[in-house]
Amino acid sequence: MANTALPSDFHTVKDYAFDTGAYGMKITTSHPDAQVWFNRGLVWTYAFTHAEATLCFQRAIKLDESCAMAHWGLALALGPNYNQPWEALRKDLPDIVRRTYEASRRALALTTDRSPVEKALITALQSRYQSDEPAPIEQYHKQNQAYCDAMGAVYQRFGDDLDVATLYADALMILTPWKLWNLVTGKPNPGTRTLEAKAVLEKALAHDAAKRHPGLLHHYIHLMEMSPTPELALIQADHLRTLVPDSGHLCHMPSHLDFLVGDYRAAISSNTQATIADEKFMHHRGTKGFYTLYRMHDYHTLIYAAMFAGRKGIAMDTVNRMESTLPLEMLKAMPDYCEVFMSVRSHVMVRFGMWTEIIDYPLPEDPELFCVTTALAHYAKGVAYAATGDVPNAMKQKELYEEAAKRIPDSRLDFPNKCIDIVGIASAMLDGEIEYRRRNYAEAFDHLRRAVQLDDELGYSEPWSWMQPARHAYAALLLEQNHVEESAAVYRADLGLDESVIRARRHPNNVWALQGYHECLVRLGRDAEANIIRPQLTVALALADVPIQSSCFCRTDNEQAADAEKSCSNNKCKM
Known part of the structure; x- marks a missing residue:
């Protein structure tokens, strides 16, 4: 274990600055507080806040040096993850391979009288960390595969254990991070084990306890967000929103799906909570470290949600907050x-x-x-x-x-x-x-x-x-030049009302395209369709804090848009 000075709030379990929720994994330890610190470390690991996780595992080790699972957790948290594969760790590789090897081997040496599932998890992790000397990145890909195979064997024995299921799915996903699905075909990319990970997670999600498991819920969102059916993970996203109050990343994660289904208000809410949690984390841990990128990402996502919702005030305020804390x-x-x-x-x-x-x-x-x-x-x-x-x-x-x-x-x-x-x-x-x-x-x-x-x-x-979206300017200027049919087709694609663009490029319910498409329908005399769009547009406009007459402010002549709105209000398009 590195001789890292722990922050002052690590003195006792009650001093700790952060609320990591109620989730925990029962382990073998002689010290009840070591169990608490292990649980916190595991939750932070599931929340991709790995530096904080390592501190928690180190605190558990200080309390109980013989706690095998605390050493296992330290090795797990120091290694690769879905957002930081081995390639991203290249700069610090010598230190990482040394520390992960030492922690994993220390865990292995302490497996006597541990539970069968603890022994299995610790033994499997040895496959990921095979040497304390740096090797070519290709070697670590092989070790990822070896670890995945080992976790598959653990899963065969302990498939009803939700942590085992989460860790096995994680091992499967890390083989091809961010390449699980082909966005064009909607099928898993060749060579991936996407469907295996999906089956593992969905079997685990059938358990009632799954809705309280942050790692399971987090991984399922990542698995499904690039799929052709991200909405299938919305229930899991809702369970996750407030599960770990002080994890900015987990508060943020549901918004990955909110965008894909056009719920920008929920995305604003989730990322507002995320940035509040992030700023608390920043207050206690400072602005250095890799988590700063996650914090920037949460600001960035809040800004993006506000832009789609027409919320200029939130967007500009968050830009200022983001810039001032980088x-x-x-x-x-x-x-x-x-x-x-x-x-x-x-x-x-x-x-x-x-x-x-x-x-x-x-x-x-x-x-x-x-x-x-x-x-x-x-x-x-x-x-x-x-x-x-x-x-x-x-x-x-x-x-x-x-x-x-x-x-x-x-x-x-x-x-x-x-x-x-x-x-x-x-x-x-x-x-x-x-x-x-x-x-x-x-x-x-x-x-x-x-x-x-x-x-x-x-x-x-x-x-x-x-x-x-580039379509917003293109469609607005087409409409300004009276290319109404063509403009309508562009808006329809942006809103996801047809299959002309891939799922990830659709922006359902966004106020900008709704306004433009509604104007097109009115000007084309397609009043029945305009009536269908009108209620969505009314709600979207109510949420915006700026007047929106076009999908792009680059369109300078909005008289036609105003005329279309007036025509709809006074005549056939009444709700």
């Missing part, structure tokens, strides 16, 4: 992972048509460090100038954007997407906006269709790496 020293230490969060402001301001604020907002002082932020700031300024009719300045910003984009390294990420791919969408969008204002409409729409294509080709992530 320390410069961590940004400098991990620019490839952290810098992209500083670029989110541009997405939000474009979404809400904050043209004056965009034009006046200062550029970063360090364009090399803030390369993505600088590029997207020039993009946003270009859109703002175009939307306000100042084409010459829009074109100047396009030139500045192109120069800034050249500084973005291939390594810079909005995980899992490369930022150089993301800014490709910005380039096509800005070209489209400028040509539109120059009245070169055919060329403008070609650029915007290209932006839609590039947007769709991004790798799956929540939030999506391009935060305002």
